[in-house]
Amino acid sequence: MHIVACVKQTPKSDNVKIDPATGCLIRSGAASAMNPFDEYALEEAVMLKEQLGGTVSVITMGPPQAEAVLRDSIARGADKVYQLGDMAFAGSDTWSTSYALSKGIEKINGIEPVDLVICGKQTNDSDTGHIGPQVSAWMKWPNAAFVKKVVSVNEKSITVERLTEDGSEILELPFPCVLSVVKDINSPRVRSVKGRIAAKRAEVTKWTADDVAADKNKLGMKNCPTRVVKSFVPKREVCSANVEGATAKEKAAKLVEILKENKYI
Amino acid sequence: MDYAINELEQEVLNTTRELAQKKIKPLRAEMDAKEQFSKEMLEEYKKSGIFGLWLPEEYGGLGGGITCLAMAFEELSRACAGLALTPGTSALGAIPMYLAATKEQRERWCPDLASGKKLWAFALTEPEAGSDATALKTTAIKDGDYYVVNGAKHFISTGKEADFYTVAVNTNPSRGARGISLLVIEKGTEGFSFGKKEEKMGIRSNPTYELIFENVRVPKENLLGSEGRGLLYLQETLDYSRPGVAAQAVGIAQGALDVTIPYLRTRKQFGQPIITFQALGHKVAELAAKTEAGRAMVYNLTHRMDEEFLPAVKNALANGTTVHDELKKLKGARWTKYSAEAKLFCSNVAMEVADECVTLCGGIAYMRDFPLEKYMRDAKITQIYEGTVHIQKNEIITALIKEYASKEGEE
Known part of the structure; x- marks a missing residue:
C-alpha cells in the first residue's frame, strides 16, 4: 500500500493576521506549523500503513522554509517526503496548487505506484476545502471529501463514511483514489522519540515545476482563474434582547415568534 | 534546568512533555476519580516509543539508559504520577530480567518489552x-x-x-x-x-x-540467573530503579509548582496578587530551590550510572553474556547509597512541596476541581514504595559505616 498525504505549512492557528491593505495573510515573522487538518490526514495514512504495511509519502508545495513541515511529517511517521518549490508556483490559487500537486503525485506514482491520496479537509489559513477534490479531478481518480471514518479496506478498495450536510453516507472507492478527512477520523499521535531523531536526518526530495513536467501556463498568480478581491477579519458584534412576559410559558411563546420572524426556525 | 546531554535525552524530554500536555492532562482527573487504568494512554506510550527508551536498538529500543528512563518518568509524573506508572512499572518489572537474563531470555522477552506489546x-x-x-x-x-x-x-x-x-x-x-x-x-x-x-x-x-x-x-x-541469588539481583534492581522514583518525585514537585505559581500570580487579596506577599513568595522560592536540588541529584547520579550501564549492555550483547556479569567485569560501583540518598531526599521534597502548595493556594486547592490535591495524594507513595524513607536511611547508614570502617587506620 502506497499512501500519499498532502500537507501545507500554515501560520499557527492562534497567530493568523491579515494585512488590510493587500488582503493577504501576513506570513513573515509568524510562527508556522503543519496545517492542523493535515495532521489528521497524515495520522490516517500512518495508521493504514501500520495496519496493512507499505509506504507513506508526503508532498507539500511551498517556499524553502516549508521543508520544516516535511521533517515534521517524518517525525509523525512518514517514510518519504517531497517538496515542490519554484518561483513559478508563487501566488497560485487552489486550481493551480492542485494542478502542481497532481503533477508531483504523478511523479511519485512513477517511482512507486500510488494507491491512495489523503488530504486534510481544508487549511486553517484559506479555508477553501478545494484541494482534495481538485487533486482528484486532475488525477481523474475517484474522491470522497469530509471523510470521518474508514469503515474497511482491502487490496482493491476502501470503504469510508463521509459527512454530509444532513447526516453521513458510506462509499466504497476503488484504488487509486483521493480522500479528504475531517477531525473526527482519529486523534493524531504525539511525535515519537525515534521519529523526532529521524526527522533531523531525513532526506527531502525537492522538485521544481520542470522536474514534475508541469505546464507553466497553469501556475502562479498571473495564470490563476481566481483572484482574492478582499480578505478581512469580520467585526465581532454582540447584540441581545430581553423577552418580556409574565410567565415562562408566555416568554417561550414570544421567543418562538421572534425566531420565526427572523426565519431562524 | 534541563539535564539532557545528548540528542536522545533532549528528544525524550520533548516527546514526554508533549505527551503530558496533549494526552495525559485531559485524562488524568477522570482516571483518578474512576480509579481506572487507561488503555488509551498505553496505546499512546507504545506509539511514541516510551517503553523502549532504555533498551538497545537490537531489540527495537532506542539505546538510552537509566537517564532516559528517569527523564521520561519525571516529565510524565509532572502531569500525572498514576498514568506515568504504565511505562514506569514495566521498566521496574523488567530491570531484574534485563540484568540477570541470558542471551536467549533477552531475545525472548526484550522485543515485546521494548514495543510495549507486553507489560511487565x-x-x-x-x-x-x-x-x-x-x-x-x-x-x-x-x-x-x-x-x-x-x-x-x-x-x-x-x-x-x-x-x-x-x-x-x-x-x-x-x-x-x-x-x-x-x-x-x-x-x-x-x-x-x-x-x-x-x-x-x-x-x-x-x-x-x-x-x-x-x-x-x-x-x-x-x-x-541462578538459584539463591535473588536478593543480589533485587538489590541491583533497586539501585537502578530508585533514581526513577526520585525522578518521579521531582516531577510531582514540579507539577505542583506549575499549578501553584500561576495561581498565586493571579489570585488577589488585600488588593494585590498574593505572590507579592513576601511570606508566600519566599516559601515558593524555597520549594523551587529544593525541587531543583533534587533534580540535580537525580541526573548527576543517572549520568554516572549510564557511564557503566551502557558499556555493560553493549558488552553483554557482543559477548552473549548477562548485563549483571558485564557490570561486575567493569568493577561496577555500588550505587546503593547514592540511589537511597536521591530517593530519600526527592520523595521528602515532593511531599513537602505538594503539601505547602496546597496551603499556599488555600481553599481552592482542597477542592477536587483544582488539580493540586491530587499531587499531594500522589506524592505520598514516593516516600513508601521501593523502600520507605526509613529503609533508605538504613541503606545510607549501612553504607556509611562500611565506608568509614574500611578507612580505619588509613590516616
Whole structure:
C-alpha cells in the first residue's frame, strides 16, 4: 500500500493576521506549523500503513522554509517526503496548487505506484476545502471529501463514511483514489522519540515545476482563474434582547415568534 | 534546568512533555476519580516509543539508559504520577530480567518489552514481607523441568494489566534468604490468579492487585540467573530503579509548582496578587530551590550510572553474556547509597512541596476541581514504595559505616 498525504505549512492557528491593505495573510515573522487538518490526514495514512504495511509519502508545495513541515511529517511517521518549490508556483490559487500537486503525485506514482491520496479537509489559513477534490479531478481518480471514518479496506478498495450536510453516507472507492478527512477520523499521535531523531536526518526530495513536467501556463498568480478581491477579519458584534412576559410559558411563546420572524426556525 | 546531554535525552524530554500536555492532562482527573487504568494512554506510550527508551536498538529500543528512563518518568509524573506508572512499572518489572537474563531470555522477552506489546510488573512484597524482603514465604519447588509456585504477593502495581511478573520466590526455604530466587511468571499460567484490587489514596489510575499462586508450574527456563541469588539481583534492581522514583518525585514537585505559581500570580487579596506577599513568595522560592536540588541529584547520579550501564549492555550483547556479569567485569560501583540518598531526599521534597502548595493556594486547592490535591495524594507513595524513607536511611547508614570502617587506620 502506497499512501500519499498532502500537507501545507500554515501560520499557527492562534497567530493568523491579515494585512488590510493587500488582503493577504501576513506570513513573515509568524510562527508556522503543519496545517492542523493535515495532521489528521497524515495520522490516517500512518495508521493504514501500520495496519496493512507499505509506504507513506508526503508532498507539500511551498517556499524553502516549508521543508520544516516535511521533517515534521517524518517525525509523525512518514517514510518519504517531497517538496515542490519554484518561483513559478508563487501566488497560485487552489486550481493551480492542485494542478502542481497532481503533477508531483504523478511523479511519485512513477517511482512507486500510488494507491491512495489523503488530504486534510481544508487549511486553517484559506479555508477553501478545494484541494482534495481538485487533486482528484486532475488525477481523474475517484474522491470522497469530509471523510470521518474508514469503515474497511482491502487490496482493491476502501470503504469510508463521509459527512454530509444532513447526516453521513458510506462509499466504497476503488484504488487509486483521493480522500479528504475531517477531525473526527482519529486523534493524531504525539511525535515519537525515534521519529523526532529521524526527522533531523531525513532526506527531502525537492522538485521544481520542470522536474514534475508541469505546464507553466497553469501556475502562479498571473495564470490563476481566481483572484482574492478582499480578505478581512469580520467585526465581532454582540447584540441581545430581553423577552418580556409574565410567565415562562408566555416568554417561550414570544421567543418562538421572534425566531420565526427572523426565519431562524 | 534541563539535564539532557545528548540528542536522545533532549528528544525524550520533548516527546514526554508533549505527551503530558496533549494526552495525559485531559485524562488524568477522570482516571483518578474512576480509579481506572487507561488503555488509551498505553496505546499512546507504545506509539511514541516510551517503553523502549532504555533498551538497545537490537531489540527495537532506542539505546538510552537509566537517564532516559528517569527523564521520561519525571516529565510524565509532572502531569500525572498514576498514568506515568504504565511505562514506569514495566521498566521496574523488567530491570531484574534485563540484568540477570541470558542471551536467549533477552531475545525472548526484550522485543515485546521494548514495543510495549507486553507489560511487565515487579512482585516482591508479601503480607509479611515488606521492608524485610528476606521474610518472603512464596515458595518455588523444583519438579523436573518446572518450578511449582505457591504463595501470594500483595500491593502489586499494574497488577492484572501486566503480562509478565518478575516474582521473588524461595527455591530453597531451608536456606532462608539464601534461597531467594527470581522467576518470570506469565499471566494466564494455570493456578496464577488475581485477588483483591486495592482502593488507594493516590496513583489511583494504576491498578494495585494481590497475586495468588496455587501450584503454578513455571518452566525452569523462566528462572533469572541462578538459584539463591535473588536478593543480589533485587538489590541491583533497586539501585537502578530508585533514581526513577526520585525522578518521579521531582516531577510531582514540579507539577505542583506549575499549578501553584500561576495561581498565586493571579489570585488577589488585600488588593494585590498574593505572590507579592513576601511570606508566600519566599516559601515558593524555597520549594523551587529544593525541587531543583533534587533534580540535580537525580541526573548527576543517572549520568554516572549510564557511564557503566551502557558499556555493560553493549558488552553483554557482543559477548552473549548477562548485563549483571558485564557490570561486575567493569568493577561496577555500588550505587546503593547514592540511589537511597536521591530517593530519600526527592520523595521528602515532593511531599513537602505538594503539601505547602496546597496551603499556599488555600481553599481552592482542597477542592477536587483544582488539580493540586491530587499531587499531594500522589506524592505520598514516593516516600513508601521501593523502600520507605526509613529503609533508605538504613541503606545510607549501612553504607556509611562500611565506608568509614574500611578507612580505619588509613590516616
